[in-house]
Amino acid sequence: MHYHCEVWLSEAVGKALTELSARPQLDDLLANVLNRYSEETNNGDAFYDWYQVGGRNTGTHDGYHPWEDPVNMEVCDLCGGTGTRTDAVAAQNDMSNVRGCNGCHGDGVKVKYSSAPHKEDVIPLKDARKDLSCYTLILIQNEYDEPTIYHMENWTGKDFVKSDKFTGDNIKDFLAGEGISDGYLVTLDYHN
């Protein structure tokens, strides 16, 4: 399943990583901290097998919809952009219920598999909307210490039970309760 995670970066760590041009460095930092964490927990216990900045949760911070942005559209490869599929598959299958093409539903274009990096997936914590929530919250103070990780629910080995500390609601208030009011939030999509 895919989960929505927010990563909090301390002011010192996050300051140089807010621009789109710094995305490779941000990816390096996350790989460094999270992969080392998963090695320490013997990989099998890692809570993810894949993650990406933004991903399916791109735009969570500012209400941007990546699938409506032309930059994330591409010509449909199944119909060559015509909106009507004419190959052998189309000859053998009824395409009328998919408006002529099962790749683009007749539009000739479709949403790309992965969307373009979005600047607002990294924002100062102070700019986060009040009701911003997430399933998993990761706190990274620096590159060297283990991150602090909160999940809304925790696996007991038998079933999931709700965390008594982190409800997933209102990240800003939760962090304020931890004495944190500066730094940055990074939207993450992870899979397990």
Ligand SMILES: [Zn+2]
């Ligand atoms: Zn098509």
